[in-house]
Amino acid sequence: MLTKLEIKQQKQDKYANMLKTYVVATHVVYCATDYWFGYTTIATLGMISLLLLSTGFYVLRFSDLMRATMITAVIISFFTFLSWNYNHFFFIYLLVIPMVTITITDKKKNVYISGFMCFLALLCMSVNLYYDFNIFNDTISETFKLIIIYETIILVFCFITLNLNYIMDINKINAEIELEENTWKETSDKSHVVANMLFDRDIKLYEDILYYFEKNGPWKDINFNQVKLAEALNTNTYYISKALNQVAEKSFNNFVNDYRVKQIIQAFENYEHKKYTLKHIYTEAGFSNQSTFNRAFKKEKGVSPKEYLSNLSGVGV
Numbered sequence: 008m009l010t011k012l013e014i015k016q017q018k019q020d021k022y023a024n025m026l027k028t029y030v031v032a033t034h035v036v037y038c039a040t041d042y043w044f045g046y047t048t049i050a051t052l053g054m055i056s057l058l059l060l061s062t063g064f065y066v067l068r069f070s071d072l073m074r075a076t077m078i079t080a081v082i083i084s085f086f087t088f089l090s091w092n093y094n095h096f097f098f099i100y101l102l103v104i105p106m107v108t109i110t111i112t113d114k115k116k117n118v119y120i121s122g123f124m125c126f127l128a129l130l131c132m133s134v135n136l137y138y139d140f141n142i143f144n145d146t147i148s149e150t151f152k153l154i155i156i157y158e159t160i161i162l163v164f165c166f167i168t169l170n171l172n173y174i175m176d177i178n179k180i181n182a183e184i185e186l187e188e189n190t191w192k193e194t195s196d197k198s199h200v201v202a203n204m205l206f207d208r209d210i211k212l213y214e215d216i217l218y219y220f221e222k223n224g225p226w227k228d229i230n231f232n233q234v235k236l237a238e239a240l241n242t243n244t245y246y247i248s249k250a251l252n253q254v255a256e257k258s259f260n261n262f263v264n265d266y267r268v269k270q271i272i273q274a275f276e277n278y279e280h281k282k283y284t285l286k287h288i289y290t291e292a293g294f295s296n297q298s299t300f301n302r303a304f305k306k307e308k309g310v311s312p313k314e315y316l317s318n319l320s321g322v323g324v
Contacts, residue, residue, distance in 0.1 A: 012184065018173070018177060022173045025169055025173075026169075029162075029165070029166060029169065033162055034053055034056065036158055037053060037155075037158070038053040038054050040151070040154060040155065040158065041053060044148065044151045046151075206253060209246075209249060209250040209253045209254050210250075210254055212242065212247070212250040213250045213251065213253075213254040213255060215240050216240065216247070216251070219236070219240060220266060223239075225239075226263045226264075226267050226270070226292070226293045227292060227293045228293060229293055229294070231263065231293065232259075233247050233259050236259075247259065263293070264294075264303040264306075264307070265307060267289075267292040267293045267294055267300075267303065268292075268304055268307040268308070270292040270293075271289060271304065271312075274288050274291075274292075275288075275315065280316060285297070285312065
């Protein structure tokens with residue numbers, strides 16, 4: 008299923024293609040009308056401009072050659088405006104060309120193309136106010152002028168309709184995207200609030216566990232387990248395990264064994280191993296057998312109990 012952003016991109020691509028088609032169709036309509044009324048020279052120039060524009064739109068996308076091709080097409084078109092005093096192409100180009108070029112080139116270069124086009128348009132308009140460059144000696148019939156006016160009205164209407172539909176579609180998609188983003192943000196904010204509340208509860212329970220351990224030394228009991236701790240703190244084993252995992256990042260067994268190993272380290276440093284057996288020392292700390300003790304001790308200190316004692320006093324156990 009497409010995301011809203013992908014749908015938006017599809018709409019933009021479709022709009023760009025429709026604008027290109029619109030420019031091509033406009034050329035075809037006007038050139039066909041010119042040919043129909045016998046203005047073959049103007050129609051031929053229009054067809055050359057059409058060919059160049061089509062090549063730029065559909066073949067030479069995003070290249071310097073594309074931009075050169077389109078500028079050439081625009082120059083030819085404005086040459087017809089200047090040469091023929093009846094400038095029916097002018098408003099169509101003024102409206103559409105910049106909008107089309109921005110879909111197939113970067114914005115900075117589109118500004119150059121649009122500025123160049125507007126300069127030519129203003130130049131043609133200024134010149135035509137004072138001079139009549141009818142170099143092809145065509146006589147413009149009133150019927151032709153009337154048909155061109157009707158065609159232009161229809162084409163401008165189509166252009167406005169195309170853009171209004173696109174704007175409405177894009178605004179609708181943008182509104183949906185904004186709604187999704189706001190909904191996600193609200194949901195995310197609520198999730199963070201809930202997560203913080205839960206973590207605060209874990210911290211409180213973890214502090215209770217620490218207080219209980221420091222006060223009562225429950226790790227010394229060989230049979231001590233999560234159930235007994237949960238009963239002592241009026242909670243359950245799930246919350247005990249969750250608090251230890253979330254706050255201390257340890258399992259219950261590792262947490263308890265850390266206390267047991269610390270007690271044994273303190274006994275070693277007090278040289279109790281010279282007075283008592285090793286079994287007596289680890290049993291007093293809560294370990295039930297030597298293999299479990301050895302594993303827990305090496306995990307905590309990185310060496311075996313025997314190696315630790317050897318480093319501590321220089322003698323064996």
